[in-house]
Amino acid sequence: MAQLSLRGIKKRFKSVEVLHGIDLDVKDRELIVFVGPSGCGKSTLLRLIAGLDPITDGEFRLNDKRMNEIAPSRRGIAMVFQSYALYPHMNVYENMAFGARLMGLGKAEVEARIGEATRMLRLEALLERKPRELSGGQRQRVAIGRALVRKPQLLLLDEPLSNLDAALRSEVRLEIARLHREIGGTTIYVTHDQVEAMTLADRIVVMNGGRIEQFGSPRELYETPANVFVANFIGSPRMAMLTVEREGNRLTAPGIGQISLPRLPSSRERELLMGVRPDGMSISSGTRQDGFAAKVVYTEYLGDSAYVYVRMGDGAPVSVRCGPDTQYAPDTPVTISVEPEKVHYFSRETAQRLAV
Numbered sequence: 001m002a003q004l005s006l007r008g009i010k011k012r013f014k015s016v017e018v019l020h021g022i023d024l025d026v027k028d029r030e031l032i033v034f035v036g037p038s039g040c041g042k043s044t045l046l047r048l049i050a051g052l053d054p055i056t057d058g059e060f061r062l063n064d065k066r067m068n069e070i071a072p073s074r075r076g077i078a079m080v081f082q083s084y085a086l087y088p089h090m091n092v093y094e095n096m097a098f099g100a101r102l103m104g105l106g107k108a109e110v111e112a113r114i115g116e117a118t119r120m121l122r123l124e125a126l127l128e129r130k131p132r133e134l135s136g137g138q139r140q141r142v143a144i145g146r147a148l149v150r151k152p153q154l155l156l157l158d159e160p161l162s163n164l165d166a167a168l169r170s171e172v173r174l175e176i177a178r179l180h181r182e183i184g185g186t187t188i189y190v191t192h193d194q195v196e197a198m199t200l201a202d203r204i205v206v207m208n209g210g211r212i213e214q215f216g217s218p219r220e221l222y223e224t225p226a227n228v229f230v231a232n233f234i235g236s237p238r239m240a241m242l243t244v245e246r247e248g249n250r251l252t253a254p255g256i257g258q259i260s261l262p263r264l265p266s267s268r269e270r271e272l273l274m275g276v277r278p279d280g281m282s283i284s285s286g287t288r289q290d291g292f293a294a295k296v297v298y299t300e301y302l303g304d305s306a307y308v309y310v311r312m313g314d315g316a317p318v319s320v321r322c323g324p325d326t327q328y329a330p331d332t333p334v335t336i337s338v339e340p341e342k343v344h345y346f347s348r349e350t351a352q353r354l355a356v
C-alpha cells in the first residue's frame with residue numbers, strides 16, 4: 001500500500017528555489033502522471049519522493065509516516081530513470097537480481113520474482129545478455145523489470161519511454177498500465193508529453209515553473225481546465241484563445257467579428273479570454289454576421305477527419321475539426337462559429353477559469 005501526502009514542499013539548489021510549495025495527495029493504487037514543460041520541476045519532485053535529494057521545506061508522508069529523514073532504501077520505493085542506469089558489466093538476470101538481493105530476499109524468492117517480471121516483460125530470451133547487446137526498448141524493459149522485482153509499494157518512472165520510437169512507445173505504455181494494475185501498488189509517472197499523460201493517468205498533475213497548475217482526471221483537465229496554462233497545454237491541436245469584449249450577451253473580438261452566446265460568466269470583467277477547442281468550432285465559406293472572420297492557412301487530412309488551420313486577425317493559426325471531405329484552398333475567407341456549451345472563459349487579469 002502507498003498513499004502519499006505532500007505539504008508545502010519546497011526545493012532549493014543553493015539559493016535558487018525550483019519548487020515553490022507543492023501540496024499533493026495521492027491515493028493508494030492510483031496511477032499519477034506529472035506532466036509539464038521541460039524544466040518545470042517534475043524530476044526534482046520525483047527525486048524528493050524517492051529520497052535521492054533532501055527536501056528543503058515542507059513535509060512528505062508515505063502511509064502517514066514522515067519520510068523527510070528516511071533513507072531511500074527504507075522507503076519501499078523503486079525508481080526507473082530516464083537514462084536506465086543499468087549495470088553495464090552485469091547481464092539482464094544479474095541486473096534484475098541485484099536490487100532484490102540487497103533487500104535481503106532469499107535465493108528462491110529472488111528467482112521467483114525475476115521469473116515473474118521476465119514473463120510480464122517478455123525478457124525470457126535475453127537473460128544472459130549484457131546491456132550493450134540490447135536495443136533501447138529492451139534496455140528499457142530491463143530497467144522496468146529491475147524495479148518490479150522489488151515489488152515496490154511505490155513505483156516512480158521518470159520519462160521511461162523517451163528513447164523509444166513511436167510504435168514501441170505506445171506498446172510499452174500499455175504494458176506499464178497493465179503492470180501497474182497487476183502489482184496493485186501506486187505509480188507515479190513523469191512525462192513532458194500530454195498525450196502520454198492523458199492516455200495513462202488516473203489523475204494528472206500539471207506542473208509549470210515549480211508549481212502545480214491543476215490536479216485532476218484527464219477528463220477534468222480537458223473539460224474544465226483551471227487556467228489558461230492548462231487549457232493550452234492539454235489537448236492537441238491546442239485550444240484557440242481570443243481576447244473578447246463583452247456587452248450584454250454579445251462578445252466582440254476587435255477586428256475579427258462578434259457572436260452572441262446564451263450564457264456568459266457571472267464575473268463583471270469587460271474583457272475576457274475565450275477558449276474553444278478544435279471540436280467546438282465549425283467553419284463555413286464566406287463572411288457572415290454572427291461569427292469570427294478568418295482565412296484558411298491549410299488543411300490537414302487525417303482519414304477519419306480533417307483539421308482546417310485558420311488565422312483570425314493577426315493571431316497564430318488555430319485548428320478547426322471538420323469532416324474528412326472538407327477541403328479549402330489556402331487564403332479562402334471563412335467564418336468560424338462556436339458551439340456555446342464548448343466555450344471556456346478565463347480572466348484576462350488572472351488567467352484563471354471563470355465559471356459560467
Ligand SMILES: Nc1ncnc2c1ncn2[C@@H]1O[C@H](COP(=O)(O)OP(=O)(O)O)[C@@H](O)[C@H]1O
Nearest residue numbers: 013016018036037038039040041042043044045
Ligand atoms: N542538481 C541541481 N542543481 C541545480 N539546479 C537544478 C538541479 N537539478 C535541477 N535543477 C533545476 O531545477 C529546475 C527543474 O529541473 P527538473 O526537475 O529536472 O525539471 P523537469 O524534470 O521538469 O524537466 C530546472 O531549472 C533545473 O535547471
Ligand SMILES: [Mg+2]
Nearest residue numbers: 042043044158
Ligand atoms: Mg526531468
